[in-house]
Every structure is written in C-alpha cells, then in structure tokens.
Amino acid sequence: MDLMTAIKERRSxxxxxxxxxxxxxxxxxxxxATWAPSPLNAQPWSFIVISNSEVKKNIFTEAERSREQxxxxxxxxxxxxxxxxxxxxxxxIIAVAGNPKKSGVDQFMEExxxxxxxxxxxxxxxxxxxxxxxxxxxxxxxxxxxxxxxxILDLASDKIPLALVCLGKAAADPTPTPRKGFAxxxxxxx
Amino acid sequence: MDLMTAIKERRSxxxxxxxxxxxxxxxxxxxxATWAPSPLNAQPWSFIVISNSEVKKNIFTEAERSREQxxxxxxxxxxxxxxxxxxxxxxxIIAVAGNPKKSGVDQFMEExxxxxxxxxxxxxxxxxxxxxxxxxxxxxxxxxxxxxxxxILDLASDKIPLALVCLGKAAADPTPTPRKGFAxxxxxxx
Numbered sequence: 001m002d003l004m005t006a007i008k009e010r011r012s013x014x015x016x017x018x019x020x021x022x023x024x025x026x027x028x029x030x031x032x033a034t035w036a037p038s039p040l041n042a043q044p045w046s047f048i049v050i051s052n053s054e055v056k057k058n059i060f061t062e063a064e065r066s067r068e069q070x071x072x073x074x075x076x077x078x079x080x081x082x083x084x085x086x087x088x089x090x091x092x093i094i095a096v097a098g099n100p101k102k103s104g105v106d107q108f109m110e111e112x113x114x115x116x117x118x119x120x121x122x123x124x125x126x127x128x129x130x131x132x133x134x135x136x137x138x139x140x141x142x143x144x145x146x147x148x149x150x151x152i153l154d155l156a157s158d159k160i161p162l163a164l165v166c167l168g169k170a171a172a173d174p175t176p177t178p179r180k181g182f183a184x185x186x187x188x189x190x
Numbered sequence: 191m192d193l194m195t196a197i198k199e200r201r202s203x204x205x206x207x208x209x210x211x212x213x214x215x216x217x218x219x220x221x222x223a224t225w226a227p228s229p230l231n232a233q234p235w236s237f238i239v240i241s242n243s244e245v246k247k248n249i250f251t252e253a254e255r256s257r258e259q260x261x262x263x264x265x266x267x268x269x270x271x272x273x274x275x276x277x278x279x280x281x282x283i284i285a286v287a288g289n290p291k292k293s294g295v296d297q298f299m300e301e302x303x304x305x306x307x308x309x310x311x312x313x314x315x316x317x318x319x320x321x322x323x324x325x326x327x328x329x330x331x332x333x334x335x336x337x338x339x340x341x342i343l344d345l346a347s348d349k350i351p352l353a354l355v356c357l358g359k360a361a362a363d364p365t366p367t368p369r370k371g372f373a374x375x376x377x378x379x380x
Contacts, residue, residue, distance in 0.1 A: 003323050004218075006193045007225045007316050028194075030372035035197045036315060037330055041367045047376040055379050070295035079295060104332065105260035105269060114307065115332050118353070121311035125226060126197050129319075133193050140227055142296060142305050153379070163308065177231045182220035186237040189245050189343070 001133035010128055013137025014086045016168030021092050025134045032130035038119035039104030045120050048095040048153050058152045060087040066143050090166035096120050097159035120162050127165055137170035191323035200318055203327025204276045206358030211282050215324045222320035228309035229294030235310050238285040238343050248342045250277040256333050280356035286310050287349035310352050317355055327360035
C-alpha cells in the first residue's frame with residue numbers, strides 16, 4: 001500500500017471479528033516495528049503477543065479498574081461508559097514494552113528517560129500503518145497501570161509496558177475522525 | 191512510495207546539502223504528521239518550522255551545553271565527540287511540541303501525562319517516513335533541555351518541545367543501522 005494512503009486511511013478500530021490473524025501478517029507487523037528509529041539504535045522495545053483468553057480477561061479487568069479510577073480523578077463522566085470489550089474480542093493484543101536503560105543520554109539527565117518511550121511509540125505507528133496495509137484494524141490502548149500490567153504479563157523488571165495494540169479484522173467500518181489541518185498547528189521562524 | 195519500502199529504507203541522516211526544501215514538500219511532511227493517532231483525538235502537537243540561521247545557532251549552542259552535561263553525567267566519553275553541526279546545516283528543522291493538557295485520562299493519574307508524548311512521536315514517525323518518500327533525509331534529535339529550548343523558540347507555556355526533526359537533502363548516503371529481528375524481541379502468551 002502507498003505510504004500516504006496508509007497514513008491517511010488508518011483508523012482506530014474498536015470492534016473486531018473473531019477471525020484470527022494469520023501468523024505471516026502478525027510477523028510482518030512485528031517486523032515493521034523493529035525498523036523504527038531509536039536513540040543510539042538501542043532498539044528499546046519488546047513485544048508480547050497475547051491471544052490467551054484468560055490473560056485478555058485480566059487485562060480487561062485492570063482496564064476497568066483503571067477506568068473507574070480515571071473517572072474519579074478526572075471527573076469525566078463519559079469515561080465510565082467507554083466500552084472496552086475490544087480488549088477481549090481482539091484476536092491478538094501486542095503489548096509493547098520499553099527498556100528505560102536503552103534510552104539515550106536523557107536517562108542521565110533531569111527529565112529522565114523519555115526517548116525510549118518515543119522510540120516505542122514510533123514502532124507502534126509502524127505497526128498500525130502496516131496492519132492497515134494488511135487489512136487489519138488496530139487501536140492503541142493505554143488505560144492501565146503500568147505496574148499492574150507488568151504483573152499480569154509477568155514482565156522482567158527492566159521492561160515497562162507502554163501500550164497495548166489491539167489487532168483484528170474490523171467488525172464494522174471504524175469512524176473517521178477529523179483533523180485540524182497543519183496550517184493551524186504550525187508557526188514559522190524564517 | 192510503498193509503505194514497507196519507506197519503513198525499511200528510512201535512515202537517520204546527519205549530513206545535509208544546503209538545497210532548501212520545497213514548500214510543497216514541507217507541507218506534505220506536516221500534513222502527514224497530523225494524521226497520527228492521539229488520545230481522544232486531541233491532536234496535542236504543534237510544529238515550529240525553523241529556517242532562521244540565528245535560531246539554528248542558538249539551538250546548536252544549547253545542544254553543545256546539553257551534550258557537555260550529558261558527558262559529565264553519563265561518563266560516555268564518545269558523546270563529547272558526537273558531531274551536531276547538522277543542526278546548523280539542515281535547511282529546515284521542525285520542532286515538535288506537545289500539550290500535556292491534550293493527553294488522555296493519564297494526565298490525572300499517578301504516572302502523569304505520557305500519551306501526548308507518544309502521539310507526538312507517532313506524528314514524527316509519519317513525518318520521517320513521508321520525508322524519505324519525498325527524497326528528503328531526516329534525523330530525530332532530542333539532546334536539549336526542554337525549558338531552554340522553549341525559551342529559544344519563545345513557546346507558550348502549554349507547549350513542551352519534545353523533539354527536533356532536522357530535514358534536508360542528504361549530502362552523503364546515511365549509514366544503514368542493523369536491527370535485531372522481531373523474533374529476538376517477541377514472546378507469545380497463547
């Protein structure tokens with residue numbers, strides 16, 4: 001698929017059919033992730049491919065707990081009605097974890113390690129574009145407590161789970177979301 | 191350009207010719223950025239396109255200061271020799287700033303706002319892929335203090351500069367960097 005088509009037509013998908021993802025497609029998505037840029041080419045990412053129903057249920061339960069806490073702290077009433085059953089219906093979820101020791105020099109600086117998170121985010125964007133090109137829907141999900149998700153996924157202590165990428169064939173056409181054009185977002189220092 | 195070609199052939203470019211970037215190309219790169227996913231579609235990014243030599247010099251000076259501090263804190267001797275003159279030779283630098291108030295519910299949670307940074311990183315990946323498809327080299331640069339760069343760019347207090355994307359025609363073929371294959375980075379919970 002043409003790059004610009006993939007960039008402009010990708011949509012967040014929150015409704016999946018139960019058709020499993022072909023191994024070959026899953027591997028193309030994972031391969032694309034590894035080609036993202038990273039600080040010092042440290043490739044700080046790791047991927048956990050989850051298809052186990054029980055683990056998906058545990059993730060869903062943690063997301064519900066986190067959502068409830070979010071409603072209380074934000075005061076966003078609508079959040080309480082945000083449906084998250086795609087966490088159980090998605091045939092595969094790829095958890096993307098990052099290693100803060102594989103960040104740039106920022107890990108020694110005041111702000112602390114951030115570049116490794118950015119690299120993982122770039123890897124996720126590669127994954128979502130590639131999924132779309134393969135006819136697979138995806139959504140980038142972060143409503144969880146990192147420590148609790150680490151426990152659920154039994155991650156080593158140097159791996160911080162940053163996002164869950166839910167993947168599957170779309171059960172319905174995802175709604176397009178509008179964008180503010182770049183002109184509204186850009187200033188020039190010439 | 192085909193999506194997978196762009197993903198696999200993009201390289202970090204640190205040597206630019208002085209050929210300016212066509213306005214039309216610059217706008218395609220900025221447009222691509224706006225199609226990244228973001229929490230609640232909040233589109234937390236803003237872009238500052240820098241072509242002014244004096245501002246580029248100020249950025250370079252801040253990068254030098256930050257590099258020196260980095261050498262001292264990390265003990266990485268090689269970092270002191272890391273050349274950063276591409277900050278002055280790149281015909282355009284796009285600073286990408288994010289608004290932490292335009293994050294998801296995470297802005298109310300313990301970890302603090304992170305999702306807006308991830309969205310900006312996804313936007314940057316779109317930019318770098320698009321630049322490559324247009325024959326333009328790019329490098330993602332973060333060796334600066336965020337507050338100091340804010341001052342240099344005279345940013346409003348709700349805009350946090352997250353990265354500088356240096357852009358221009360490559361003066362030499364960038365060196366490919368190897369990747370660990372996904373198999374080394376992936377575990378399965380089936």
